[in-house]
Amino acid sequence: MTTSALITMLTSWFIIAFFTIRFFVKVLKTPQEKHEQP
């Protein structure tokens, strides 16, 4: 695999994996009901 292809692929994968995991972990950690009025 050429260096330019490898760099393009790994950069794209990193960006996408980073945001996917970051947001999904936040979804898992934050209960939806927190905004409910008592």
Place this chain on the structure above:
Amino acid sequence: MTQPKEKWGTRVGLVLAMAGNAVGLGNFLRFPAQAVENGGGAFIIPYLVSFLLMGIPLLWVEWAIGRHGGKFGYHSTPGMLDVMGKSKLLKYIGVFGIFTNLTVAAYYCYLESWTLAYVWYSLTGTFSGKTAEEVANFFNHYVGIIDGSFFNFPPAALFFFFVTLGLNVWILSRGLKKGIEIASMIGMPLLILFAMFLAVRALTLEAGELGAINDAVVGLNFLWEPQYQSLADPKVWLAAAGQIFFTLSLGMGSIHCYAAYVRERDDIALNAASAGWMNEFVEVILGGSIVVPIAVAYLGLPWVQENVGFAMGFQTMPTLFQNWGPFLAALAGLAWFGLLFFAGITSSLAMGQPVMAFLQDHFNMDRKRSVTVFGSTCFLLSLWCIFFYGYGAFAEFDHWSGTFALVAFALCEAIVFSWVFGIDKGWEEINRGADIRIPIFFKFVIKYVTPLFLLAVFVGSLVSPLNGDWTGAFQSLFAGEGWLLDPGSTIGKILHLGVEDTRWFIEGRPTRVFIVDATRILLALVFIAIAVAIRVAWKRKTEATS
């Protein structure tokens, strides 16, 4: 108007259902083909730019429209758009949100049923010992087009279609929490698991191993090698914007519907971002690591460059899996067609719910009656696609419902949201209860950039030039030789460009043009019928309140 009391059971269930709605067959079959045809690794740049400037903003807009409409008891687009402004016409823009879901579901369920059938055929070893040509012909036999007959009556395809539609109807009849949410929470993890298994197997293929003629990395290199000169080509940008648009299931009305069941003060900003990025993970990382690397490993680069496309999924992959031995071939077939099935069913369920919600909200139907109406209408429309598949009925549904109507609706809703409802109110709606802080920059993007992106995609599909050559088309225009329209463009299709004989009947026999035009008339009638149903519903509502 009845008030459906349904709500999502869990936040994860909602996000997975939304991600499942977005993840479809195109993630694994359309994306790699688009990347290969549009500059390899350089495609990712316009792709991610489109995702940030059009995809994510439009996701927020659709979630916001949905949750806002849900506050007023509306769970489908006519009502949602009606409460966004004073004009009585706004609700009729919402026709698209019912029309696309109903008509796309009609052909999509058929497509989905192929994947179920191919899971069965893979497990029972049907493809074992078959040549590539035999497997390709098997598909043609399966859909009943082998003898070029006018009327296709494929018994096996019909059987698997009944099973698939029945399964969809059954899940929908169980409701949001016990039906769609459970299906998504089972389907999405399994889909990712199957895709990871295939991606790992694909990327570790080496030349000389199990009949491979290339390392799989050659395919990966082909997909990711940037050709930066392609960034100057408008075709690449339009292809990237189009791919982002279709992969996120934007402009359907299904996101609006799911979001309408979210409570008024619950987050939508984080949920939308999470579902959107999850779709990108499945599409770019998993979808890009299966079909092209495996096909290049066995068939070589020139073959893939010439044949990359949707058909590879059904006509090529089963043959290639045979190189892995009977057990692994069956397992790979199960994983490949299984993941396509889960990708398909989580999307088709999202098409059923808005139609049912429309019937429940405006015609006082309960869940059972509304799912029966949806299932039977979808069934009748599907039969048209099945029986006249070989004469282009399926492709017409795909163009008018699955492409044109989506972009038209998205363009309208983006304008209504920013310019009729008002960007200030809209921004407040998106940010209410938000669990992430959205940069203020996106307020400007939603108001100006996203509608412009959509306008470009819409105009691009209307007048796309011959072979996507925009530079050549402009040169021809300025030289006074006119615009070179592609036969696949919307206007080209209307004018039947590239068709020499446009007669409906030749020697008393109906032609392909007849079926194509009849399909268009059928779709137009469905559209009008929905508009009439909206008029009736609002008339009844006015009478009831006066």
